[in-house]
Amino acid sequence: MTGSDTPEAAGASWSQSDYEHPAAGWGAARSVASFLATERVLVPGGAAMLRMNHEDGGFDCPGCAWPDDLKGLKLDLCENGVKHVAWEMTARRVDRHFFARHSVSELQTWRDADLEAQGRLTEPMVYDPATDRYVPITWAAAFAMIGQELRALDSPDQAAFYTSGRLSNEATFLYQLMAREYGTNNLPDCSNMCHEASGRALQAALGTGKGTADLEDWESADALFIFGVNAASNAPRMLTALTKAYARGAQVVHVNPLVEAAARRAIIPHEVADMALNRATRTSTLNLQVRPGGDLALLRGIAKALLEEHRTDAQAIDETFLERYTSGLDDYRALVEATSWDDLVTQSGLSRTELHQAAEIYRASERTLMSWCLGVTQHEHGVDTVREIVNVLLLRGNLGREGTGPSPVRGHSNVQGNRTCGIDHRPSQEFLDRLAAVCRIDPPRKHGLDTVATIRAMHRGAVKVFVGMGGNFVRAAPDTPYTAVGLSRCELTVHVSTKLNRSHLDHGRKALILPCLGRTERDPQRSGLQSVSVEDSMSMVHLSRGNRKPPSPHLLSEPAIIAGIARATLPGSATPWEWYVEDYDRIRDVMAQALAGFDDFNRRVRLPRGFRIEQPARELVFHTLTGRAEFASVPLPDVIPESGDVLVLQTMRSHDQWNTTIYSDNDRYRGVKNLRTLILMNKDDMAFRGIDQGSLVDITATAKDGSVRELRGYRALAYDLPRGSAAGYMPEMNVLIGISDYSIQSDQPLMKNLRVRVALSRNISSGPPPRRGNSPVK
Numbered sequence: 001m002t003g004s005d006t007p008e009a010a011g012a013s014w015s016q017s018d019y020e021h022p023a024a025g026w027g028a029a030r031s032v033a034s035f036l037a038t039e040r041v042l043v044p045g046g047a048a049m050l051r052m053n054h055e056d057g058g059f060d061c062p063g064c065a066w067p068d069d070l071k072g073l074k075l076d077l078c079e080n081g082v083k084h085v086a087w088e089m090t091a092r093r094v095d096r097h098f099f100a101r102h103s104v105s106e107l108q109t110w111r112d113a114d115l116e117a118q119g120r121l122t123e124p125m126v127y128d129p130a131t132d133r134y135v136p137i138t139w140a141a142a143f144a145m146i147g148q149e150l151r152a153l154d155s156p157d158q159a160a161f162y163t164s165g166r167l168s169n170e171a172t173f174l175y176q177l178m179a180r181e182y183g184t185n186n187l188p189d190c191s192n193m194c195h196e197a198s199g200r201a202l203q204a205a206l207g208t209g210k211g212t213a214d215l216e217d218w219e220s221a222d223a224l225f226i227f228g229v230n231a232a233s234n235a236p237r238m239l240t241a242l243t244k245a246y247a248r249g250a251q252v253v254h255v256n257p258l259v260e261a262a263a264r265r266a267i268i269p270h271e272v273a274d275m276a277l278n279r280a281t282r283t284s285t286l287n288l289q290v291r292p293g294g295d296l297a298l299l300r301g302i303a304k305a306l307l308e309e310h311r312t313d314a315q316a317i318d319e320t321f322l323e324r325y326t327s328g329l330d331d332y333r334a335l336v337e338a339t340s341w342d343d344l345v346t347q348s349g350l351s352r353t354e355l356h357q358a359a360e361i362y363r364a365s366e367r368t369l370m371s372w373c374l375g376v377t378q379h380e381h382g383v384d385t386v387r388e389i390v391n392v393l394l395l396r397g398n399l400g401r402e403g404t405g406p407s408p409v410r411g412h413s414n415v416q417g418n419r420t421c422g423i424d425h426r427p428s429q430e431f432l433d434r435l436a437a438v439c440r441i442d443p444p445r446k447h448g449l450d451t452v453a454t455i456r457a458m459h460r461g462a463v464k465v466f467v468g469m470g471g472n473f474v475r476a477a478p479d480t481p482y483t484a485v486g487l488s489r490c491e492l493t494v495h496v497s498t499k500l501n502r503s504h505l506d507h508g509r510k511a512l513i514l515p516c517l518g519r520t521e522r523d524p525q526r527s528g529l530q531s532v533s534v535e536d537s538m539s540m541v542h543l544s545r546g547n548r549k550p551p552s553p554h555l556l557s558e559p560a561i562i563a564g565i566a567r568a569t570l571p572g573s574a575t576p577w578e579w580y581v582e583d584y585d586r587i588r589d590v591m592a593q594a595l596a597g598f599d600d601f602n603r604r605v606r607l608p609r610g611f612r613i614e615q616p617a618r619e620l621v622f623h624t625l626t627g628r629a630e631f632a633s634v635p636l637p638d639v640i641p642e643s644g645d646v647l648v649l650q651t652m653r654s655h656d657q658w659n660t661t662i663y664s665d666n667d668r669y670r671g672v673k674n675l676r677t678l679i680l681m682n683k684d685d686m687a688f689r690g691i692d693q694g695s696l697v698d699i700t701a702t703a704k705d706g707s708v709r710e711l712r713g714y715r716a717l718a719y720d721l722p723r724g725s726a727a728g729y730m731p732e733m734n735v736l737i738g739i740s741d742y743s744i745q746s747d748q749p750l751m752k753n754l755r756v757r758v759a760l761s762r763n764i765s766s767g768p769p770p771r772r773g774n775s776p777v778k
């Protein structure tokens with residue numbers, strides 16, 4: 001073990017080189033084999049994979065939220081999905097003996113990866129301050145402790161109930177019901193850091209918080225614009241859609257400061273012949289390396305070109321569609337005309353030729369789909385940028401038709417379902433009215449706290465009990481030390497988890513770790529084996545049934561844990577908590593009444609591919625103020641830092657990581673080995689600062705509130721990204737994000753938009769010389 005987060009401390013030597021191979025393909029296959037071996041799940045892992053994502057009784061991949069293959073039964077395996085399943089299935093265990101051997105203070109010095117590598121949690125544990133250790137506790141005593149603390153609070157708003165995006169629809173529904181029956185809308189979730197901006201923008205523009213496109217649309221579009229996603233690592237099954245698009249002659253435009261692996265070429269693992277012949281397909285027809293936050297300017301450039309052409313070509317925009325379905329075009333047109341090409345070029349970081357190229361691809365396409373992920377949302381102007389995506393789609397009527405529409409790529413496998421089923425700190429009155437009528441409760445009406453507001457409230461003592469339903473709050477959230485202090489000021493912290501993580505160690509005065517079943521595991525209840533449901537990025541809801549033996553006989557399912565907490569907290573509750581848990585069909589029956597779009601839930605969820613939640617905007621029905629799709633007219637934001645020596649730093653994932661879970665210190669597609677404490681920089685920005693390839697540097701971030709944070713001894717590596725921008729990894733770099741660094745549009749932390757200065761490291765020798773092959777990437 002090592003007490004440092006620097007892999008170099010463990011003695012491994014790092015390297016960086018060009019990645020020459022196609023995405024997925026044999027590199028992925030080899031990586032899967034070695035990962036299964038490390039987790040010691042080679043044989044059972046293989047068998048379990050075959051049941052994954054099957055329409056026929058298998059479990060939904062707990063990895064990303066990309067939908068299943070249209071043919072359902074055809075197995076759409078991806079490297080990172082397999083790794084994620086294997087991570088859950090590991091043969092290793094963290095039991096009471098482990099906790100007896102290691103104090104919390106000692107565990108705090110371990111690397112995050114080493115904490116999770118210990119394996120699955122096996123029984124409920126409670127913090128014992130006398131010995132500074134977690135010790136076993138019975139489920140009954142744990143529930144009683146939570147109930148007692150929650151009942152002792154002056155107000156239900158002194159508690160916060162966090163959700164990470166794994167939680168099934170059924171558990172989600174019970175969880176929000178418990179929080180609201182108890183009396184609070186304090187339901188912070190990972191979405192507050194992820195796609196909050198998308199939800200708000202789409203709601204305002206189209207009257208729905210979700211995308212309208214589905215997988216069929218991906219398969220029939222003749223132009224795809226993909227903004228700000230590293231698909232080969234984070235939504236690998238998108239590669240299938242991209243190779244197919246390229247093969248049918250569609251245009252595939254990638255917009256990203258980095259040319260990521262999915263913007264080059266790929267081999268899809270289930271295309272056996274391609275694998276055998278090592279035959280790669282291209283996955284891009286145009287790559288546009290925007291400056292950070294420059295997407296809005298690019299989109300406006302497309303709009304400007306179209307509106308200019310419209311003077312001579314009536315077909316450049318879809319007048320009939322605009323007339324019939326939209327509102328606000330005149331203002332938007334005036335705004336676009338008033339924006340100069342010079343400003344669009346400067347703010348996008350692209351040449352005028354590139355802007356016209358993009359516009360021409362868009363104009364020539366009959367069916368265009370636009371997709372995006374965190375590169376768009378985790379910015380100050382995330383909401384405005386998503387609205388500009390919709391503006392541009394509307395101009396040519398790319399909505400409500402096959403092959404068209406907005407298509408955000410969600411993160412966690414059920415993060416979209418969490419929102420649908422009620423995890424929302426700003427619930428609508430209609431939602432609450434229906435919940436009140438169906439569940440006979442009196443839910444609070446005032447908005448609750450989101451993630452950032454919860455952390456601030458913990459600091460000032462306004463939130464005293466924190467319940468984390470999955471996730472790793474202290475590592476995922478911004479301003480790590482500040483968040484850790486917030487948690488430590490709580491009277492009680494409770495984490496429902498599958499593995500040990502840092503959030504268990506930065507605990508409140510009292511603290512519980514409650515271990516739960518994973519998605520791959522059998523969940524027997526009184527009426528028999530249970531299934532849960534999840535919703536993917538494209539609004540398809542389907543069943544998931546675990547088939548593995550649980551890692552310990554002492555685990556409870558998430559619905560059972562929620563019911564246990566609810567019963568102890570609300571002794572007089574008329575909600576039949578235990579009865580729901582006996583048979584999840586009963587939860588689905590009440591959800592069918594309480595949630596819009598869930599009619600006949602139990603029958604429809606058992607259809608071969610499940611069902612698609614109704615999307616009114618897809619049918620050109622808009623639940624907006626005007627009943628039409630709304631254009632947004634916002635002035636072009638200035639995304640360039642005032643001072644020339646400031647870089648815009650984005651924090652992203654490596655290929656070998658799942659959010660706060662780090663599988664290895666490699667980032668295969670970016671050619672990096674054995675190094676996470678790095679910052680990728682443009683070579684001219686390095687030269688300007690006198691920084692050589694591989695030198696140790698200090699990174700200083702200035703937050704919105706003027707406070708300064710620093711990371712020292714990171715290695716600067718040259719990378720092909722725009723001047724003025726830089727990139728490094730979450731969650732290590734979360735220490736650089738101030739608690740005040742969030743967007744005023746979405747309240748999302750600015751995880752892709754930190755203002756930093758980088759200089760050669762002070763007081764640190766430059767460490768071991770780099771290995772051979774440390775050539776900077778062009």
Ligand SMILES: Nc1nc2c(c(=O)[nH]1)N[C@H]1C(S)=C(S)[C@@H](COP(=O)(O)OP(=O)(O)OC[C@H]3O[C@@H](n4cnc5c(=O)[nH]c(N)nc54)[C@H](O)[C@@H]3O)O[C@H]1N2
Binds near residue numbers: 291373
């Ligand atoms: N294997 C794996 N899969 C995952 C996850 C994981 O950690 N591992 N996480 C899941 C979750 S919760 C989520 S939300 C998704 C995240 O999926 P991604 O959005 O791919 O996540 P990041 O790694 O943060 O990568 C952000 C991308 O946006 C680009 N970018 C940064 N700034 C800008 C900008 O200003 N404009 C544009 N156009 N692009 C920009 C970056 O270069 C990078 O390619 O993946 C999900 N799937």
Ligand SMILES: Nc1nc2c(c(=O)[nH]1)N[C@H]1C(S)=C(S)[C@@H](COP(=O)(O)OP(=O)(O)OC[C@H]3O[C@@H](n4cnc5c(=O)[nH]c(N)nc54)[C@H](O)[C@@H]3O)O[C@H]1N2
Binds near residue numbers: 116194496
């Ligand atoms: N700087 C920076 N920070 C970021 C981001 C970024 O791009 N940059 N991205 C943000 C985004 S998009 C997201 S979504 C958040 C993610 O934030 P979280 O969702 O809070 O974090 P995860 O790393 O996904 O959570 C991992 C933990 O979940 C638990 N777990 C795994 N499976 C299960 C399960 O089935 N049930 C339960 N109960 N627990 C389980 C395990 O104990 C594991 O340790 O991070 C955000 N933080």
Ligand SMILES: [Mo]
Binds near residue numbers: 411412
């Ligand atoms: Mo996410």
